[in-house]
Amino acid sequence: MIWLAAAYILPAFAIAVQSMQTNQQLAQTSVVLGCFYLFGLWAIAQGMAQRSGGSAYPKIALLISLVALVGLYYFSQVVDDLHVRMLILNIAMALLVLLGVAAVYRGQKSADLFERILRGSYLCFVAYSLIRPLVIAIAIEQGPSVELTQSPMWLLMLAANLLLSLWFIGVLLVVTFREVLLTLKKERDLDSLTHLLNRRAFFEQAPVRIQRSRNGLWALLICDVDHFKQINDTLGHAAGDEVLRSVAKVLLRNTRHTDLVVRLGGEEFVVLLNCDSLQCACVAAERMREQFAEVRLAMGQKLTASFGVVVIESAQQLQSAINQADALLYLAKKTGRNKVVSAPVADEPAGQLVSA
Numbered sequence: 401m402i403w404l405a406a407a408y409i410l411p412a413f414a415i416a417v418q419s420m421q422t423n424q425q426l427a428q429t430s431v432v433l434g435c436f437y438l439f440g441l442w443a444i445a446q447g448m449a450q451r452s453g454g455s456a457y458p459k460i461a462l463l464i465s466l467v468a469l470v471g472l473y474y475f476s477q478v479v480d481d482l483h484v485r486m487l488i489l490n491i492a493m494a495l496l497v498l499l500g501v502a503a504v505y506r507g508q509k510s511a512d513l514f515e516r517i518l519r520g521s522y523l524c525f526v527a528y529s530l531i532r533p534l535v536i537a538i539a540i541e542q543g544p545s546v547e548l549t550q551s552p553m554w555l556l557m558l559a560a561n562l563l564l565s566l567w568f569i570g571v572l573l574v575v576t577f578r579e580v581l582l583t584l585k586k587e588r589d590l591d592s593l594t595h596l597l598n599r600r601a602f603f604e605q606a607p608v609r610i611q612r613s614r615n616g617l618w619a620l621l622i623c624d625v626d627h628f629k630q631i632n633d634t635l636g637h638a639a640g641d642e643v644l645r646s647v648a649k650v651l652l653r654n655t656r657h658t659d660l661v662v663r664l665g666g667e668e669f670v671v672l673l674n675c676d677s678l679q680c681a682c683v684a685a686e687r688m689r690e691q692f693a694e695v696r697l698a699m700g701q702k703l704t705a706s707f708g709v710v711v712i713e714s715a716q717q718l719q720s721a722i723n724q725a726d727a728l729l730y731l732a733k734k735t736g737r738n739k740v741v742s743a744p745v746a747d748e749p750a751g752q753l754v755s756a
């Protein structure tokens with residue numbers, strides 16, 4: 401974002417200064433203000449390339465800029481030729497802004513409307529930058545008789561620059577504002593330790609998921625690490641945190657993107673599984689339980705966890721399903737831990753108790 405801010409501020413400053421200058425003053429300041437233009441235009445390319453995960457070839461940009469600055473110096477301090485200086489500067493600017501196009505094309509294509517508008521605006525700006533040297537070559541008067549900054553051509557280019565810049569910065573502001581909002585929402589919804597969804601996000605997203613799906617049953621798994629206090633007490637809080645992150649990884653590994661994996665709080669996790677039977681949910685929970693044993697604790701101890709599993713058919717049942725799964729989890733803890741306990745459903749074998 402800093403690149404795109406530089407891209408707006410530097411050329412705007414140079415244009416503002418030049419608009420108040422005579423042809424003679426333009427010659428005196430051409431190299432310094434040329435730096436502002438060149439860096440500003442490359443900053444647009446770099447900013448856009450970075451948004452797409454690439455870069456706008458800084459070494460090539462440096463080379464183009466150096467050649468352009470030498471040209472500007474020669475045609476201002478040795479031979480004063482405003483027309484050639486304008487051509488050199490505008491060709492260099494067009495080449496610099498073009499350097500981001502490859503990265504923008506190679507980068508991931510976003511489906512987001514505003515991101516597409518931003519890319520489209522950038523490509524329009526590139527096209528405008530490529531056309532500008534042609535216009536200068538054809539339309540701007542040669543010779544020192546006319547003050548460039550008072551000519552209709554200059555005013556026209558100024559107006560075009562202003563309009564494009566305002567449009568570009570407007571789109572950029574909207575995109576940035578949306579990005580900030582999305583980041584805040586993400587931070588609000590995620591547990592900072594495990595990066596799983598948190599309790600608030602679960603109660604927001606679970607009813608929507610259940611309502612929207614038309615393919616079969618949902619199951620709710622509540623999973624609680626066994627003797628977690630002991631792990632904290634013997635191995636330390638940092639090791640306890642690491643265990644929680646490992647638990648999150650195991651849960652994520654055994655779920656699909658349609659499922660929700662949530663850290664409810666402490667060492668308690670919930671998984672909303674999109675599966676077509678209680679048995680399928682129990683198999684998934686059993687697989688997770690087995691994989692916890694592979695998490696290495698100090699001194700050869702095994703990580704274990706207990707599960708309560710229920711099926712859920714409508715969003716209205718969510719709270720009662722959580723209570724029921726909690727009760728089954730409590731049963732699992734009471735009857736020895738490290739096991740999956742599920743609730744009976746009408747058309748499936750009643751009261752499964754899968755022991756370790």
Ligand SMILES: Nc1nc2c(ncn2[C@@H]2O[C@H](COP(=O)(O)OP(=O)(O)OP(=O)(O)O)[C@@H](O)[C@H]2O)c(=O)[nH]1
Nearest residue numbers: 624625626627628629630632637640641666667733
């Ligand atoms: N490291 C770490 N510990 C946490 C975190 N949140 C909660 N805890 C600890 O988790 C422990 C939970 O202990 P208990 O509720 O007694 O449960 P438990 O020891 O697992 O016992 P059972 O569930 O009955 O097997 C407490 O000591 C909390 O301090 C966390 O984010 N990180």
